[in-house]
Amino acid sequence: MDVDRHYLIVEAGRVTTKFGPTVFLSIKESAYNIVKAFMPKRYSSVFADDDLEFINSQKVSLNLIYKGMCEKSKSYILAIE
Numbered sequence: 001m002d003v004d005r006h007y008l009i010v011e012a013g014r015v016t017t018k019f020g021p022t023v024f025l026s027i028k029e030s031a032y033n034i035v036k037a038f039m040p041k042r043y044s045s046v047f048a049d050d051d052l053e054f055i056n057s058q059k060v061s062l063n064l065i066y067k068g069m070c071e072k073s074k075s076y077i078l079a080i081e
Contacts, residue, residue: 001037001066003067004065004067005066006064006081007028007037007064007065008027008063009025009027009061009063009064010028010058011025011026012026012051012052012056013056014044014049015038020041020044021041022039022041023043024037025055040075040076063081064078066078
């Protein structure tokens with residue numbers, strides 16, 4: 001992902017991976033390419049089921065923004081606007 005680029009969220013959901021439950025976001029990488037981004041595990045408690053339904057209803061446009069990596073913890077910094 002490119003730093004500070006806005007990726008339109010087109011779908012959201014919950015899945016269980018071999019690492020446990022997590023949230024995925026389908027984001028529009030380009031006009032012709034949609035990719036699934038599996039959020040870090042710490043985000044699974046941030047998104048309530050109502051939030052996922054709200055995203056999927058398409059009543060509002062939300063974007064995932066990658067802000068870079070924290071040098072101290074080596075974790076990804078993400079924002080949703």
